[in-house]
C-alpha cells in the first residue's frame with residue numbers, strides 16, 4: 001500500500017456565510033503499489049478533492065491522508081500531478097517547463113538532460129525548444145506528463161488529464177499512459193468521468209457519488225491490455241457501472257451538495273458530518 | 274504512435290518551416306510583408322489626421338478668442354516658430370528649452386525611480402500576504418484619491434520649497450498604480466501555477482522569482498506605465514513648489530505672471546512630445562518584448 005485515505009472528510013467553509021460544504025464524507029480507500037486506480041463519478045462528487053488531498057494541495061477536515069506510512073502535510077515531488085487544465089508556464093520553453101520540475105540539487109545540464117529523456121519518452125523531443133502556445137492540446141498534456149515523470153514521483157495523480165481533448169486524441173493518450181505505466185512500474189490514480197476510459201485503463205475502478213461525496217462501489221479489472229471494449233465481459237461491466245452511476249443521487253441534473261453549519265470557523269474544525 | 278498526432282499541428286509547423294526557410298535564405302523572417310507595410314502606412318496617415326485635427330481645433334479657438342475677447346492667444350504658427358527658435362537655443366523664462374527639459378526630466382526621473390522601488394517592493398509584499406493586502410491597500414487607495422494639485426500644500430508643509438517637495442509630489446502620484454497593479458497581478462496569477470511549483474518542491478523564493486513575477490509581468494508593466502504618466506502629468510503642480518523657476522512646468526506656471534503665453538505653449542508641446550515618446554516607444558516596445566518572452570504572442 002503506497003497511499004491511503006482513512007475516514008477522510010473534507011468540508012469547504014464559506015468564510016462569509018459560515019456554511020460548510022461537505023465535499024467528502026468519511027471516505028476510506030487504499031492505493032496499492034502498482035495500481036492503476038480509476039476514480040469515476042459525476043461532476044461535483046469530490047474526485048478532484050480526493051486527488052488534491054493525495055497531492056497535498058488540500059488538508060482533510062477530519063481523518064488522515066497517508067503516503068508511504070506518513071501523514072501528508074503538503075505537496076511533495078514524490079507525488080506528481082497532471083492537471084485537468086493546461087498547466088505549463090507559457091513563458092518557458094517545453095524543455096524549461098519539464099526541467100523546472102526536476103528535483104533540485106543537480107546541475108542545470110543534468111536537469112536538462114533528464115528533461116530531454118522524458119520528452120523523448122512522450123515523443124516530443126523535436127519540440128523541446130518550442131513554446132507551449134505552439135503546441136496542440138494533446139501535446140501540451142504530453143509535456144505535463146513528461147514533467148510529472150521527470151519529477152520521478154512514485155505516485156502519479158491525473159485529474160481528467162484528457163478531458164478537453166477530442167475522442168481520437170484521448171484514446172491515443174490513454175494508450176501512451178498505459179505504456180508508460182507498464183514500462184515504469186509507477187502507481188497511478190486517474191480521475192475520469194468517462195466509463196469507457198476507466199474500463200480501458202484501470203486495474204481498479206472506484207465509483208464515487210455526491211451529496212456528500214463518498215465511495216459507492218469498487219470493481220477489480222483483471223483483463224489484460226489492449227482491452228477490447230466490445231468483448232462480452234467489458235460490455236457487461238460497462239452496463240453495471242452505468243447503472244451504478246445512474247443510481248447515484250446527482251447523476252442527472254445539477255450536482256447537489258450537502259451543507260452543514262460549521263461551529264467556530266476554525267481551519268480544521270472537529271466535527272461529525 | 275505519437276507521430277500521427279503531428280498532422281493536427283500542421284498549421285504551426287508550416288509557420289516554423291517558413292521561418293527556417295527564410296533563415297536559410299539569409300533573410301529575416303521578421304521581414305515586413307506587404308500587408309504589414311500597408312497597415313503601417315494607413316496607421317501613419319490616421320495619426321497625421323488626428324494631429325491635424327488637434328491643431329485645427331486649437332487654431333479655431335485661438336482666432337475665436339482673439340476676435341471675441343480681443344485678447345492675446347498664441348496661434349499654432351506663432352507657437353511653432355517660437356518652438357523652432359527655442360530649439361535653436363533662444364532663452365525662454367531665463368534658460369534654454371533644453372535646460373528646462375533636463376531639469377524637469379531629472380526631477381521626474383528621481384520621483385519615478387523612488388516610486389518604482391517602493392511600489393514594487395510594497396506591491397510584492399502585499400500580493401503575497403493576504404492580511405498585509407487587506408490592510409495595506411487601504412492607505413494606497415486613499416493616496417490614489419488625492420489629486421495631484423492637492424499634494425502641493427502637503428509637500429510644502431513637509432519639505433518646504435525646493436527639489437524634495439517636487440520629487441515627493443511626483444512620487445506620491447506615481448506610487449499607487451504601481452502598488453495596486455503589482456499586488457493585484459500577483460494575486461491574480463492562476464493558482465495552478467503555484468501548485469505546479471509547490472509539487473515540484475520549489476521554495477518560496479523560486480516560486481516568487483520564476484513563477485509569480487513572470488505571471489504578473491503584464492499587469493506590473495501596466496502599473497508602471499500608469500504611474501509614469503501620472504508623475505509626468507503632475508509636473509506643473511510639482512514645479513509650483515520650486516523656489517527656482519526652472520523646468521517645463523515652472524515655465525508654464527510662470528506665464529501667469531510674465532504673460533509670456535507663447536513660451537507656455539512651447540513647453541506644453543514639449544511635455545506632450547516627451548510623454549508620447551515614452552508612452553508609445555518605450556512602453557509599447559517593452560510590452561511587446563515582455564509579451565513575446567511570456568509566450569503570449571503567436572510569433573515565437
Ligand SMILES: Nc1ncnc2c1ncn2[C@@H]1O[C@H](COP(=O)(O)OP(=O)(O)O)[C@@H](O)[C@H]1O
Pocket residue numbers: 012013021022023041042043044045046047048049050213257
Ligand atoms: N476550494 C473549494 N472551495 C469550495 N468548494 C469547493 C472547493 N473545491 C471543491 N469544492 C466543492 O466540492 C465539491 C466537490 O468538488 P470536486 O472535488 O471538484 O468535484 P469533481 O472533481 O468530482 O467534479 C463541489 O461541490 C465543489 O463545488
Ligand SMILES: [Mg+2]
Pocket residue numbers: 047048049159
Ligand atoms: Mg474535477
